[in-house]
Amino acid sequence: MKELSAMGSLENRRTVRVGPDRHEWGGRRTPPPLREMKPLLQRPSQALPSPSDWSFELIEQYHEVIRATAERYGLDTYANQLEIISAEQMMDAYASVGMPVNYRHWSYGKEFIANERNYKRGQMGLAYEIVINSDPCISYLMEENTLAMQALVIAHAAYGHNSFFKGNYLFRMWTDASSIIDYLVYAKKYVAQCEERHGMEAVEALLDSCHALMNHGVDRYRRPAKLSLAQERARLEEREDYMQRQINDLWRTLPRKAEEEAEASARRFPAEPQENILYFIEKNAPLLEPWQREIVRIVRKIAQYFYPQRQTQVMNEGWATFWHHRLLNQMYDDGYLADGMMIEWLSSHTNVVMQRPMQALNPYALGFAMYTDIKRICEAPTPEDREWFPDLAGAPWLPTLHHAMRNFKDESFVNQYLSPKLMRDFRLFSILDEEDEKDYLISAIHDPEGYRHVRQVLSANYDLGTREPNIQVWNVNLRGDRSLTLRHTQHQNRPLDKSALEVLKHVARLWGFGVRLESVNSKDEVVQHFQVQGPES
């Protein structure tokens, strides 16, 4: 994957590749995007029926037309599975991070209670849709929705999100859609077994600690090997045995020979800082039992599964919104949709892409606007667009759009494609907040002088690496008190929140011995320091 950083005036000079991707992961092949839309074979004699209540037959009819339209645009998706659920089930799914099965944990119960309460008070409309990155791709349709809303959800989730899951490089690299449900079933059973064997308190405490580190339990750069569930299971036992032996060796207490000793004390462990704290704990924590390591692993795997979603919010929601808008409009133009249906879904669409001034950017609004803008640049470029996006101007829009969807994440997507026109439309401006200044400084606005700066700042805002503190495993005191040292490298001198001490207690629970956390500023000075004693002492 080649991502250009925002430097120099060449930043937008990319060739739009129309041929098949050279990068294929996990043996998944994607057909090349269509150069242009296929024609409609025959106009329907009349529009689809449009009562406000849905029925199974109607959903099937609408789905069939949406499917055919999506196919004409060349959207490549996993097979679809639509499920009708009640509002209560929607809240169930909400509460357990949107998955149809998951292990049991009190925090999901808390989530459910909070949602239920807000929903009953009418403070919160339920989300229209939940869609699961699995193969077949499961989309939930809520029974309370009208027919127009169901059509919107089908176009949005079952074709928009679904094609994004199948196409985007992060999802292809990090998630295995065909096995996630199986894995969650396995995780649920395993956790339940552990609860029976080792007691609910022990499992709950362990999960609490793992959840506290969930965001630091992902590999950001390394690509995982793919394993089927069966292989995964077969490896489990083997792994447990083997790992325990490894760990025992690392912590060997028998005296070593003198030169070995000298060598060992000079040796740092880990040799290089490790970014995946949960992985490090799973492999190296001295006191964890095999089942505890397995649970750490489960939480880590699930965190990894959600990692791409956290990095592609704008792209993913924008893509789905763009396509429900495009598909339903196309169906209207083809004569499938009645006027009433159009009005109804358009009003929902308008709510979804609403952007309040001065508030945080709405990912739906920004993403939708960006894809629409790319299409505009392809079809009707202005002189400004020709200067900024020489490769996009005049190119066929379908393959260009697919290329953008497949090969970027929010950070690089904004950096590559946010156009001056869009910045003007949104009236974007950047604010600099420095600690020792009394005022905010407006560092750039939507004018020729500021376009690049605004774009760069927005891109950085979407970078998880700057959004979340960068904390790595720094050192383990192998010969002494076995304490673990973590190091926080400050981004622009931003300190850690005081909640860090609470998190550190969780780390200590997992590690079994004392844990220190140093926060280092840009001059390499330790400016913050947290310390927690091990549970034993």
Place this chain on the structure above:
Amino acid sequence: MLQSIIDRRLSGKNKSIGNRERFLRRVKEQVKEAVRRAVDGRSIKDIDKGEDVRIPKKDLSEPVFQHGEGGTREMVRPGNKEFVKGDRSPKPQGGQGGGGGSQASDSGEGEDDFVFHLSREEFMEVFFEDLALPNLVRTELTEQPEWKTHRAGFVSDGSPTNLHVVRSMRGALSRRIALGLGKRRELEELEAELENASEPRRGELLLKIAELKRRIDAIPYLDPIDLRFRNRVRVPVPSTNAVMFCLMDVSGSMDEARKDLAKRFFILLYLFLTRHYEKVELVFIRHHTQAAEVDEQNFFHSTETGGTVVSSALLLMDEIQKARYPASRWNIYGAQASDGDNWHHDSSRCKEILQQQILPACRYFAYVQVAEPEQNLWEEYGTLADEVPHFAMRKATAVSQIYPVFRDLFRKEGRAAA
């Protein structure tokens, strides 16, 4: 590409019940506290309802590493109207910079409490836990009243075992008559015409008649819409009425803690009775040297001082029972709570009243002493308990000791039912 549309509405309800249980376990202390407060504040009759529980948000926090205040941040906002590059704008007070940038404030900085509703079952569960009730009794108390099925007319669908043959056939017959009516009339006309018809017309008529007969035969003998099934509905078994007399000593020596014990004792008896009787009336009698019938509020929350004459309450109970609750129509239960203090010449009189007037009319009379020292009332009652099976007495100085008083009661009920 569509594999299927699956209707999941009926399956997998209450999927997160396990998560809810774990959540409740986690906040057990707060829940217990809330239930305790509710028991104090509620009227006995309202006891089996849910309750709202408030929990400070910080007790439920799930900490993660995050950026604190300070350092340099730069963020992008839409909707610029007035600013140009280099403008300055004052930071809002309190240091919270401009809404947190991309760092969504889902951590819920506000110190709002987390509020949730405890269902009736969960409320009772916690309440019983406090009283150390064994499981068997818990289920007995929480369980719904008994049901009986009654016939309730006929419905058009049901299981084959409930098929009502006569009704179904009657329906089928009338349908056949109704559907065939026009055709049969036409048939009769044609046959009449056939009597005196000439040859070419005759053949035509015969054909028509054959066609009509075929169509009459084609009317199905029995159609699904003819089927009728017996309908049965479940109704709660009506049971007779009960009245529960609550007698309590309110003399100066009964402090709040003792009253609370007494209240839990009354609540438990009330709950038990509501499981067995559709309608339970409560009569509150408080006494010091004189007894008076009062409402619940005054019963638990007003303080009186003075000496103690227990027999005054017993006499009043007897009076009220005879006047308003004849033993022939009411199941009478008595519950007496006291700290055992009595004017000593009165105790033997109490025994007499109980033995001769009250106990013969009662299904059950329970006495609970909420203080340790055994005085003459305890001794007098003690001799009574040996003689009369439906009289129970116990000492309870902590809430967990209240239940044993009921053990006798349940054992007796069990035996009576068997």
